[in-house]
Amino acid sequence: MGDTRLEPVVLSEAERLTLESWAKRRSTAQGLAVRARIVLACPNGWNNTVVAARLGAGRDTVRRRRTRFPARQPDALADEPQPGVPRTITDAQVKKAAVRTLQQTPQGGTH
Template identity: 45%
Template structure:
């Protein structure tokens, strides 16, 4: 291993040391955040980028990136930044409600498991505006059309 330039020193406060350790213990933490936490904690021990990269099985560039991002933005630098592209069409609250619904209810199609299509269909049914006839015309109360929600018989 050829020694490179001396990396920037990385010192953590007590709080900055406890938060990444908490992410390491949290079973539901995203794996990318766990890896970044390991990188920062290893760098804080005074290890060189090359050694951290070797120990964690990542490239030196990855270690350099997260060391620099932590030095610039501290703990906030380890969290994913918003991505470019079209804005999301579904909010976090809607995702949470849909996940809760799929855990609490059986799929409306009678299947044993929810599929992405049945979840999308369930979401579409709930988000349609309701009118006096439940959002359906009299002629569509018992028939199914592609793109419509599963039919229900009204009384």
């Protein structure tokens, strides 16, 4: 089942414990939990197809996580910015709108 062509994923004890806690914790975002499970399965010597089949993930997803993790460690599991239209509103504008909505009463309003 092992594939000698694959770059081995070596986890320190601290990394393994962190990934296991992310994979098991109920409050972890499911995307992060799945990515943690994928990285945890890689040191077992399984190839990408086996990991994908056992975890219900795509082969490309497993390949991507296997190659990203050694280079960037825990940061490799974070979601990357998605392509698309850039934001038209800044964080400051969002904060201002939230404060105005929650703390000010509109003229003639009762909330």
